[in-house]
Amino acid sequence: MLGIIRGYLRGLRRSPAFRYFKRDIRAKVGFAIVLTVVFTAIFASFIAPHDPLEMHLEETRQGPSWKYLMGTDWAGRDLFSRIIYGTRYALTIGILLIVIQASIGVPLGLLAGYRGGKVDNLIMRLVDATLAMPGLIIALAFVALFGPGLYKIIIALAITGWAGYARLMRGQTLAVKGETYIEAAKSIGEKDRTIVTRYVLPNSISPLIVLMTMTFPAAILIASAMSFLGLGVMPPEPEWGAMLMQTRAYMADPWPAPLWTIFPGIAIIVVVLGFNFLGDALRDAFDPRLRE
Amino acid sequence: MQFIRLPGGMYGFIIKRLLLLIPIFFAVSIVVFTLLQLTGDPARQVLMAQGILEPSAEQLEAVRYQYGYHRPVYIQYIRWLTGYPSADPSQGEDPRVMTSGLLRGDLGFSHKFSRPVRDLMIEKIPNTLILMSAAFMVSLTMGLLLGVISALRRKTWVDYSGMGLALFGVSIPNFWQGMMAILIFSIWLGWLPGEGYYGLKWLILPALTLGTAQAGSLARMTRSSMLDVLRQDFIRTARAKGLKERAVIYTHALKNAIIPVVTLLFLRLPYLFGGTVIIEVVFKWPGMGTLLVWGGMGVAGGSGKDWFIIQGGVLMFLVLAVLANLLCDIAYAYLNPKIRYGEGG
Numbered sequence: 103m104l105g106i107i108r109g110y111l112r113g114l115r116r117s118p119a120f121r122y123f124k125r126d127i128r129a130k131v132g133f134a135i136v137l138t139v140v141f142t143a144i145f146a147s148f149i150a151p152h153d154p155l156e157m158h159l160e161e162t163r164q165g166p167s168w169k170y171l172m173g174t175d176w177a178g179r180d181l182f183s184r185i186i187y188g189t190r191y192a193l194t195i196g197i198l199l200i201v202i203q204a205s206i207g208v209p210l211g212l213l214a215g216y217r218g219g220k221v222d223n224l225i226m227r228l229v230d231a232t233l234a235m236p237g238l239i240i241a242l243a244f245v246a247l248f249g250p251g252l253y254k255i256i257i258a259l260a261i262t263g264w265a266g267y268a269r270l271m272r273g274q275t276l277a278v279k280g281e282t283y284i285e286a287a288k289s290i291g292e293k294d295r296t297i298v299t300r301y302v303l304p305n306s307i308s309p310l311i312v313l314m315t316m317t318f319p320a321a322i323l324i325a326s327a328m329s330f331l332g333l334g335v336m337p338p339e340p341e342w343g344a345m346l347m348q349t350r351a352y353m354a355d356p357w358p359a360p361l362w363t364i365f366p367g368i369a370i371i372v373v374v375l376g377f378n379f380l381g382d383a384l385r386d387a388f389d390p391r392l393r394e
Numbered sequence: 395m396q397f398i399r400l401p402g403g404m405y406g407f408i409i410k411r412l413l414l415l416i417p418i419f420f421a422v423s424i425v426v427f428t429l430l431q432l433t434g435d436p437a438r439q440v441l442m443a444q445g446i447l448e449p450s451a452e453q454l455e456a457v458r459y460q461y462g463y464h465r466p467v468y469i470q471y472i473r474w475l476t477g478y479p480s481a482d483p484s485q486g487e488d489p490r491v492m493t494s495g496l497l498r499g500d501l502g503f504s505h506k507f508s509r510p511v512r513d514l515m516i517e518k519i520p521n522t523l524i525l526m527s528a529a530f531m532v533s534l535t536m537g538l539l540l541g542v543i544s545a546l547r548r549k550t551w552v553d554y555s556g557m558g559l560a561l562f563g564v565s566i567p568n569f570w571q572g573m574m575a576i577l578i579f580s581i582w583l584g585w586l587p588g589e590g591y592y593g594l595k596w597l598i599l600p601a602l603t604l605g606t607a608q609a610g611s612l613a614r615m616t617r618s619s620m621l622d623v624l625r626q627d628f629i630r631t632a633r634a635k636g637l638k639e640r641a642v643i644y645t646h647a648l649k650n651a652i653i654p655v656v657t658l659l660f661l662r663l664p665y666l667f668g669g670t671v672i673i674e675v676v677f678k679w680p681g682m683g684t685l686l687v688w689g690g691m692g693v694a695g696g697s698g699k700d701w702f703i704i705q706g707g708v709l710m711f712l713v714l715a716v717l718a719n720l721l722c723d724i725a726y727a728y729l730n731p732k733i734r735y736g737e738g739g
Binding site: 231233234235236238239242245246319323326327330331333343346349354360363364370371374375379382 | 433564566569573574661672686687691699718
């Protein structure tokens with residue numbers, strides 16, 4: 103696996119796609135945002151001036167000040183620290199979700215595309231059915247059964263999320279299956295397993311990376327929506343969707359109550375926008391038709 | 395299907411597709427039925443909906459016999475679906491609480507609201523459909539307009555700001571957009587009501603919020619589809635024939651660009667369901683979403699779980715998804731003759 107990645111990176115650096123990507127302003131902005139978010143998540147405990155759960159009961163409902171950069175909420179918790187810690191939830195959900203989705207979808211897609219016939223038919227029926235299902239409703243039913251929580255919603259959302267990966271990988275596999283080098287590999291007696299991992303998979307990495315970058319922000323959005331509904335991460339944990347759910351009760355309150363609504367939302371937008379910039383730039387770079 | 399001769403063409407395709415609904419419906423019913431079994435003990439769920447959170451062994455046993463949960467699972471499924479075999483009092487089953495079957499429209503009884511789930515659904519579904527259709531219209535107009543204009547003014551500030559707006563729309567969590575709409579237009583400015591549904595005025599904010607959330611991705615799809623079409627040879631031919639630019643754009647390009655967009659729009663309807671649930675909760679819209687989240691799950695302001703509402707709600711949404719998928723297939727077949735004759739797909 104590491105060898106595949108190393109080979110891929112070596113090839114990538116010389117490709118026109120990479121040159122195009124480097125010049126794209128969206129790539130730069132997106133990369134900067136994503137790096138900042140990752141940095142913030144890793145060093146949250148150093149950056150955040152306060153404990154995100156600690157209630158400063160004498161200083162509730164404070165406006166922004168040097169002590170509390172974004173003010174404090176109704177329970178006297180530092181909003182800025184809570185936002186900072188929220189990056190951890192967003193990244194955990196995004197990363198785990200795409201890893202689980204890809205590790206279900208990619209093998210199934212490879213199998214369907216490479217084997218063809220009945221296996222292909224069966225897997226693709228399942229994929230079509232899954233894609234037609236409303237993911238949020240399925241996740242809701244899952245939570246109804248097993249209860250809310252960070253890891254449970256990740257599984258709940260993965261139930262429907264893998265299908266996109268399977269469809270992509272099947273298409274990719276079908277596209278390269280007829281190539282001469284696959285035939286050559288077969289004729290020198292390579293095993294199916296080797297052909298799939300050494301020849302088919304490496305040729306599908308670029309679209310896979312694009313899909314991952316594109317589903318990352320979608321994962322963050324839907325997970326925060328689940329928390330907002332009270333079905334995901336539960337308060338008082340500083341997850342942005344959960345914070346917004348609690349804020350609803352205070353929406354009509356005087357200043358600084360609106361800040362409790364505004365800041366978590368902006369945090370979500372910044373992270374999602376960063377990944378969307380990156381995803382768009384990657385997609386355009388890998389699609390020669392869109393290049394000028 | 396070889397032994398029955400079905401008519402060809404569009405009608406044949408629709409009939410085939412409708413026949414396919416039967417096995418799909420069974421699959422959906424099995425999934426939804428299995429959910430109740432997966433909770434571990436259906437009797438406990440019945441008592442929980444009645445407000446008895448820690449039932450005694452006797453209470454559980456009594457309910458189990460009353461509702462017939464002591465029977466083998468396949469009998470329970472057949473009964474849940476058809477109402478047969480009907481309640482057998484000699485086994486302790488109570489005819490008053492026994493289901494008369496899903497096929498006869500019995501979705502169970504909500505102890506929390508003391509009403510049949512079917513009545514609750516009939517009350518809420520129209521509201522949800524109103525909200526969804528209004529949002530659909532908003533997203534269609536805004537998305538198509540933004541996408542087409544951006545494609546025609548490619549690489550100008552119009553394109554960049556239009557696509558910037560669309561990207562922003564894709565990146566905003568729609569529940570937050572709804573909260574901000576309430577904050578600005580309802581609480582600060584006082585222009586529009588933000589909670590409940592008592593008339594057309596109440597529809598504006600939720601429909602706009604839900605619609606704009608979808609419009610962003612629609613605009614992006616429309617733009618790339620339009621650009622694809624504008625590169626095609628037949629556009630060059632049309633221009634070479636000396637047709638006016640307007641005619642080229644509106645009759646040739648737009649018509650072809652819309653096909654993939656409309657299909658994708660129908661394909662994305664399941665996302666709209668999810669979005670509707672969230673927006674309903676934000677705006678306290680009395681629809682299926684709030685019924686499911688507040689009534690069924692008992693979260694975000696509701697209290698106590700009622701499994702039969704969850705079951706009914708999930709079933710309704712799955713049925714809606716299946717129907718949306720059917721519409722999508724028919725629309726696609728209508729637009730793309732290859733599928734109609736069983737050559738493609």
